[in-house]
Amino acid sequence: MRLLLQRVRHAQVQIADQTHASIGPGLLALVGIAPEDTSEDIQYLVGKMLRLRIFGDEEGRMNLSVQDIDGECLVVSQFTLMADTAKGNRPGYTKAAPPSIAEPLYQEFLAICREALPNRIHAGVFGADMQITLLNDGPVTIAMDSRSSISENPANPIISNRR
Numbered sequence: 001m002r003l004l005l006q007r008v009r010h011a012q013v014q015i016a017d018q019t020h021a022s023i024g025p026g027l028l029a030l031v032g033i034a035p036e037d038t039s040e041d042i043q044y045l046v047g048k049m050l051r052l053r054i055f056g057d058e059e060g061r062m063n064l065s066v067q068d069i070d071g072e073c074l075v076v077s078q079f080t081l082m083a084d085t086a087k088g089n090r091p092g093y094t095k096a097a098p099p100s101i102a103e104p105l106y107q108e109f110l111a112i113c114r115e116a117l118p119n120r121i122h123a124g125v126f127g128a129d130m131q132i133t134l135l136n137d138g139p140v141t142i143a144m145d146s147r148s149s150i151s152e153n154p155a156n157p158i159i160s161n162r163r
Contacts, residue, residue: 009135026071032081041146076124
């Protein structure tokens with residue numbers, strides 16, 4: 001599973017020229033799901049996303065998490081994060097999970113986020129044609145891949161209230 005996080009001042013998703021979801025300060029999270037992804041991948045990345053200290057403290061140091069600042073998250077499924085660009089100029093998407101696998105995992109990702117941050121998680125619509133606008137703050141953009149991260153640090157706690 002791949003996660004692309006952008007620290008934002010605000011972000012919104014529009015579908016058919018209608019605002020579907022919007023947030024103030026927080027994170028825009030684009031989620032790419034592979035066929036072999038499991039609940040372990042989800043829990044690992046949700047935990048990292050919510051605890052990642054990329055917001056400024058009173059001294060301007062990136063020392064606070066989205067939880068610490070009472071920020072919001074806008075979570076959008078993004079199969080193109082799984083693009084394979086190794087051959088030719090047309091990306092291949094065979095590394096992306098088919099909708100029958102990806103949608104339940106995306107919904108599980110949202111459910112775990114919403115349990116951890118009630119009323120502060122907003123989402124796009126799986127499979128919809130969406131337009132996303134955002135004001136990237138910093139800019140700060142962080143990419144994560146659960147497969148390499150979990151294998152490098154298997155003892156890392158998945159989700160905790162520790163910051």
